[in-house]
Amino acid sequence: MFSEFLQYLFTGITIGATYALIALGFTLIYNASHVINFAQGEFLMIGGMATVSLTAMGVPMLLAIVLAVVLAGVLGIALQRLAIAPAKNADVVTLIIITIGASIFIRGLAQLVWGKEYHVMPNFSSDEPIEIFGAVLNTQSLWVLGVGAVLVAVLVYFFTRTLTGKAILATSMNKDAARLVGIRTQVVLMLAFMVSALLGSIAGIVVAPITFTSYDIGIILGLKGFVAAAIGGLGSGLGAVVGGLALGVVEAMAAGYLSSDYKDAVAFSMILLVLFFMPRGLFGAKVVERV
Amino acid sequence: MFRKITRRASKFAAVAAAGLLAMSVQAADPIRIGSFLSVTGPASFLGDPELKTLQMYVEKINEEGGVLGRQLELVHYDDAGNASKARNFASRLIRSDRVDIIVGGSTTGATMAAVPMIEQAGVPFISLAGAVVITTPVKKWVFKTPQSDRMAAERILTDMKSRGLTKVGLISGTGGFGSSGREQTLAVAKEMGGIEIVADETYGGSDTDMTAQLTNIRNTDGVQTILNFGFGQGPAIVTRNYAQLGIELPFYQSHGVASDGFLELAGSNAEGLRLPASPLLVPESLPESDPQKPVVEAYKSEYEARWNSKVSTFGAYAYDGLNLAVKAIEKAGSTDKEAVRDALENIQGHVGVTGTFNMSPTDHNGLEADSFRILEVQDGGWKLIN
Numbered sequence: 001m002f003s004e005f006l007q008y009l010f011t012g013i014t015i016g017a018t019y020a021l022i023a024l025g026f027t028l029i030y031n032a033s034h035v036i037n038f039a040q041g042e043f044l045m046i047g048g049m050a051t052v053s054l055t056a057m058g059v060p061m062l063l064a065i066v067l068a069v070v071l072a073g074v075l076g077i078a079l080q081r082l083a084i085a086p087a088k089n090a091d092v093v094t095l096i097i098i099t100i101g102a103s104i105f106i107r108g109l110a111q112l113v114w115g116k117e118y119h120v121m122p123n124f125s126s127d128e129p130i131e132i133f134g135a136v137l138n139t140q141s142l143w144v145l146g147v148g149a150v151l152v153a154v155l156v157y158f159f160t161r162t163l164t165g166k167a168i169l170a171t172s173m174n175k176d177a178a179r180l181v182g183i184r185t186q187v188v189l190m191l192a193f194m195v196s197a198l199l200g201s202i203a204g205i206v207v208a209p210i211t212f213t214s215y216d217i218g219i220i221l222g223l224k225g226f227v228a229a230a231i232g233g234l235g236s237g238l239g240a241v242v243g244g245l246a247l248g249v250v251e252a253m254a255a256g257y258l259s260s261d262y263k264d265a266v267a268f269s270m271i272l273l274v275l276f277f278m279p280r281g282l283f284g285a286k287v288v289e290r291v
Numbered sequence: 292m293f294r295k296i297t298r299r300a301s302k303f304a305a306v307a308a309a310g311l312l313a314m315s316v317q318a319a320d321p322i323r324i325g326s327f328l329s330v331t332g333p334a335s336f337l338g339d340p341e342l343k344t345l346q347m348y349v350e351k352i353n354e355e356g357g358v359l360g361r362q363l364e365l366v367h368y369d370d371a372g373n374a375s376k377a378r379n380f381a382s383r384l385i386r387s388d389r390v391d392i393i394v395g396g397s398t399t400g401a402t403m404a405a406v407p408m409i410e411q412a413g414v415p416f417i418s419l420a421g422a423v424v425i426t427t428p429v430k431k432w433v434f435k436t437p438q439s440d441r442m443a444a445e446r447i448l449t450d451m452k453s454r455g456l457t458k459v460g461l462i463s464g465t466g467g468f469g470s471s472g473r474e475q476t477l478a479v480a481k482e483m484g485g486i487e488i489v490a491d492e493t494y495g496g497s498d499t500d501m502t503a504q505l506t507n508i509r510n511t512d513g514v515q516t517i518l519n520f521g522f523g524q525g526p527a528i529v530t531r532n533y534a535q536l537g538i539e540l541p542f543y544q545s546h547g548v549a550s551d552g553f554l555e556l557a558g559s560n561a562e563g564l565r566l567p568a569s570p571l572l573v574p575e576s577l578p579e580s581d582p583q584k585p586v587v588e589a590y591k592s593e594y595e596a597r598w599n600s601k602v603s604t605f606g607a608y609a610y611d612g613l614n615l616a617v618k619a620i621e622k623a624g625s626t627d628k629e630a631v632r633d634a635l636e637n638i639q640g641h642v643g644v645t646g647t648f649n650m651s652p653t654d655h656n657g658l659e660a661d662s663f664r665i666l667e668v669q670d671g672g673w674k675l676i677n
Contacts, residue, residue, distance in 0.1 A: 004506055007536075011502040018499075116335070118524040120556050127559075129535045136535055211499035212524045212556060220497040255503040260492045261465070 003134030008256040009249065010132075014141035014210065016248020017148045021203035022225025023232060023240035024155065025196040030234050031172040032192035035095045039079060039103035040200050041222020042110075046072045047201025048213030049110060052119040061122075069201045075106070076197025080190045088186075103218070110215040121208040140209045147206045151199060152241060158195075159237075168192055172235075227267065231274045233281025242282060246270075321364035322357075322626055324349065324616065325390030327380040327405070328419075328609075329397040332372035337397040340594075340606030341419055342367060345394065347597050348613050358617050359624065366390055370401050377401035378408060385412045391626040392619075394612040396420050397605075399467070406433055415632045417616055419608040422471060426655040434635055434655045436611040436645055440468070440520075442660040443546045444476040446567040447518060448486050450665050450676075456516040456541060460490035460508035462501065462529060464521030468547050469493070472520030489514050494525055501525075502532045509538055516540050522547040527556035534560035541565070546663065551601065554671065565676065567663035569604045571644055576675040582642050590644050604645075611643035 022040060029037040050068035055061055083102050084095055124143050129136040159165040170178040171188045179185050204213070211217065228247045232239025247267055254266035274281065326345060329338035349365045357363060366388045368380035377396065384390045385408065392415045396402030399422040406425075409416045410432055418425050418435040425435050451459060459480070463473040473493070480486050490511040492504040508517055517540055519529045526548045533542055542564040544553075549568035554561060570577055570587050577584040590610055594602045616631075618638060623630035638657070641648040646662025665676040 004510060007506045008503050011500050015500050117552060118527070118556055120527075120558065129537075136537065138535055207499070212527065214524070217497075221499075252500075252503050256507060260494055260504045260507075263498075264495055 004256065006133055006135035008252045010135055010137045010141065011256075012249030012252030013245060014138070014144055014248070015251065016228075016245035017141075017144045018203060018207045018211075018221065018244070019224050019228040019247050020241045020244025021148050021151065021199065021206075022221060023229035023244045024152070024237060025200045025203070026226055026229040027232075027235055027237055027240045028155075028168075028196040028199065029192050030229075032168050033084075033095070033172070033189055034092050035084070035099065036226065036234070037193070037196065038096065038099045038222065038226070039106060040196065040225060041218030041220075042103045042106040043072050043076065043197045043200030043218075044204035044207075044221055045110060045213065045215060045218035046075060046106070046197075047204030048121065048208035048217065049114050049119065049215065050201075051205050051208065052121050052213055053114055055121075065205055068205060069198055072197045072201030072204075073194050076193040076195075077190055079197075080193035084189070084193070085186060103222075107215060107218065114215055116215060118212045118214040120212055121205075123209045124206075138210065140206070144206050144210070147202065148241075151202065152237070155199075155237060164188075164191065224267070227271050231271055231281055233278075233284025236281070236283040239281055239283030321362045322359070322620060323364050323366055323388060323390040324613070325384035325388055325393040325414075326365060326367045326395035327370045327377050327384065327393075327401065328367065328395050329372040329401060330369040334372040334398050336603070337419070337605045338369070338372075340603040341395075341397060341609035343598050344594065344606040344609040345613055347594070348610065351593075352617065358620055363617075367395075370397075372398060372401070374398075374400040374404035378404040381405035381408050385409070385414055390414065391628070392616050392631060393417070394419070394609065394616055399425065402435075406430065409433065413628055415616070415619070415628060415635055417612040417635075419605070419612055423475070429653060429655050432632060434615070434650070434657075436608045436615065436643070436648075436656075438546075438645065438658050438660070438662055439475075439656065440472045440545070441475040441479060442658065443567050443663060444472065444479040444520075445483070445660040446663040446665065447543050447545070447565075448476070448479055448483055449660070450565065450567075451516055451518075451541075451543070452483075452486055454516075454541065457486045458489045458513045458515045459486065460492075460511055460514040460517045460540075461488050462490075462492045462494065462504055462508060462517065462519050462521075464496060464523070464525045465493050466496045466522055468522040468545075469520050469525075472545055472547070476518065476520060494521070494529070496523060496525060498525065499528065500532065501529045502536060505529070505532050505536055505538065509536065509540075514540065516543065518543040518545075520545045520547070524556060527553060530557040530564065531560045549604065549666070554668065554673075559671065561668045562671075563668060565665055565667045568666050568673070569607060569645055570664050570675075571602060571604055571607050573664070573666060573673050573675045576673075582647065583644070586642050587644050607644035611645050611648070614643060615641060615648065 025040045047068050050071050051064045054064035079102055083098050123140045125139050129138050167183045167188050171185050175185055228244035229240050232243025251263050251267045255263040328341050330342050349363045353362050370377040370380055394417045396418040399420040402418040402420045402425055416433050421437045423439040423441050463469040480488050490508040494501045519526050526544055544566040546567045549566055570583055574587045574591055591602045619631050619635040622634040636650050638650045646658040648657035650657040666673045667676050
């Protein structure tokens with residue numbers, strides 16, 4: 001009984017950590033620009049696919065990972081420079097639509113370059129799962145959790161202790177004021193896209209051994225990541241992490257105790273419930289609109 | 292304005308049709324084989340090898356002198372996996388291309404969209420899609436070459452029973468293939484008797500972890516074996532979770548993942564699992580006495596030499612479809628549609644790659660469940676069990 005519960009919990013936390021990492025990417029860009037970047041899932045895909053194809057070409061794993069992350073970073077910058085920046089005076093809604101277009105474009109390109117097959121990436125360490133009280137935990141899950149924790153710590157440090165991080169926060173709070181004190185807001189925006197692309201691609205790489213990877217893996221993972229971010233409260237880093245983990249655990253518990261048929265329905269009704277009672281999400285900032 | 296355009300268009304169409312007619316009178320010789328396949332789009336893994344197979348064997352038959360002393364001509368359209376396009380192309384094949392027979396329809400959706408039009412026009416049609424509904428109930432002009440998922444379910448459950456496994460935990464994908472397979476498995480188990488589905492779990496097409504479902508099945512009272520009916524990467528994840536959870540029960544998969552690509556994804560986790568598959572996966576291990584052995588070996592080597600890529604089960608459906616069409620035309624001695632249809636319906640003992648076809652007025656598929664071979668994964672490769 002207990003081992004069953006533990007098994008669902010492990011499953012939920014692993015998948016939840018993935019959602020949390022994706023949600024953090026959403027949060028970052030939302031903070032800097034109030035844009036919800038629906039191409040976030042594609043960064044995830046780029047990370048996984050680039051690593052797989054580079055290792056297939058004979059590049060050592062570690063180097064392949066670094067190159068894939070760099071590629072995603074460049075793509076993030078390109079997305080901001082070529083698609084978002086030219087429409088700088090457009091509404092937020094227009095910008096969101098642009099990111100949807102960009103995601104379709106990136107996915108199409110990936111399909112052309114890498115084909116439509118699913119690819120497998122080996123576990124970072126042993127394939128032997130660890131057994132705890134009768135439940136099994138995949139070693140790769142530990143990697144996901146570990147990498148996730150490190151990334152969160154780095155982000156917290158970046159936003160609270162570095163000038164660049166503070167500049168991003170300042171831009172998110174008031175763009176005009178930030179510009180007045182000498183922050184180059186366009187550069188800040190570019191930076192936000194780059195950092196969230198890096199984040200997304202790292203998430204894509206650590207989960208690829210669990211989920212496999214293919215050109216269209218970003219759609220549903222990106223969507224789940226967005227749900228996690230919305231549950232946690234868009235714009236809140238803590239919210240993204242809690243929202244992601246909660247979503248993952250609820251999904252796994254629903255599949256285990258309720259019925260696997262309703263697993264996704266439970267996850268998506270959770271967002272309705274949370275937003276119904278707490279429209280800004282669990283940790284959303286109380287924003288007062290000044291008129 | 293609009294009326295003007297339509298009038299003009301219809302005028303143009305009339306001229307074009309007249310031109311086409313004139314052409315077809317001039318070149319009355321070739322036998323026209325029509326085809327609509329999903330060569331691009333989400334089902335391209337079906338349509339692509341199917342088209343390649345049709346092209347290469349039409350060429351080959353023509354080099355060898357054609358059929359009834361006439362050359363074959365392949366008229367092909369790409370429906371991109373879209374059912375309404377398939378319907379339009381079927382109509383074009385019948386009305387303007389005036390084909391003698393149609394071999395095509397990569398997916399069940401595309402096939403079923405074209406069926407009403409084909410039935411109405413009265414053109415022999417050999418479908419390359421799997422579902423039972425295509426030939427059950429029997430439709431006058433519609434035939435098909437792949438086995439149905441019902442046969443796969445029969446084959447799997449029979450193999451389980453022969454090993455004394457009677458309590459089955461079922462897990463299936465929620466996609467079209469998985470849910471149809473699930474229904475057929477439940478139905479077959481009920482009819483067959485002596486075998487019981489004790490657990491029934493599902494997973495979504497893009498789910499990345501099925502540990503929870505498998506834990507549930509494992510903890511079901513008395514479960515002796517587990518069957519996964521699904522398609523795509525899902526079954527590979529199920530296989531991996533199965534190994535990670537250390538489940539020791541005999542494990543079965545469906546024919547949906549009977550490909551080398553699946554072995555690559557699932558890796559060593561697939562060791563020991565069984566599934567029903569086409570003999571095309573294991574031509575070398577077929578016994579010499581097997582009538583299918585030479586056919587399977589020839590198709591595999593010819594396809595791989597011509598296209599420099601791995602042969603696929605789906606291409607074999609097109610191979611069998613084309614050969615059945617040619618055989619029927621030869622037997623009918625003409626391309627008269629009614630005569631070809633009758634000949635097709637009476638083909639007996641035709642040895643194809645997919646199986647041995649015995650068509651009849653009540654069976655337009657002509658295959659038995661045992662045309663599936665049960666394979667087991669051993670040392671990272673396929674091993675023929677029976």
